[in-house]
Amino acid sequence: MAGIQQTGAQDTVAFDGFKQVDKTGNIAKSDDYRDRYQMLGAYTVIDPNGNQMRFTYASPGAAAYYHRNKKFADGTVLVKEILGTDHAQLTRLDARANHQNDQENDQATSLRGQLVSMKTA
Numbered sequence: 001m002a003g004i005q006q007t008g009a010q011d012t013v014a015f016d017g018f019k020q021v022d023k024t025g026n027i028a029k030s031d032d033y034r035d036r037y038q039m040l041g042a043y044t045v046i047d048p049n050g051n052q053m054r055f056t057y058a059s060p061g062a063a064a065y066y067h068r069n070k071k072f073a074d075g076t077v078l079v080k081e082i083l084g085t086d087h088a089q090l091t092r093l094d095a096r097a098n099h100q101n102d103q104e105n106d107q108a109t110s111l112r113g114q115l116v117s118m119k120t121a
Contacts (some may be wrong), residue, residue, distance in 0.1 A: 015060040017075035017118050029116045053108040055081045072119040080115040083108040
C-alpha cells in the first residue's frame, strides 16, 4: 500500500522576488503563481454579505526557508486570493448504500480580490 508523500514547491531554482518589483515599487504577480508557488493554506469566511474562500501562496522555497529560520527570507512573495462562493445543491453517489444522497456544498466561483506582498529587510 502506498503512503502519503509530502510535496514541496515545484520549482527548485533560486527565487528572487525583487525581480518582480518595478521602478515605482509595484510588485508584479507571476501569471503562473498557482503552478510555481506553494500553497500555504486555505480557509472559508462565513459572511452574510457573501461567503468567501481565501487561499495563500508563497514563492518557491519560502516555506522551507521559514521552517529552518522561523522567518521569511527577504524577497519572499506572498499572494492571497479572495474568492466568492456559490451555494449549490449537489448530488453524490453513496457507494455503501448504492443510492443518491443530497448534499449542500459551497464552491469557489469568482475572484473578489488579490493581495501581493513581499518581505523586505
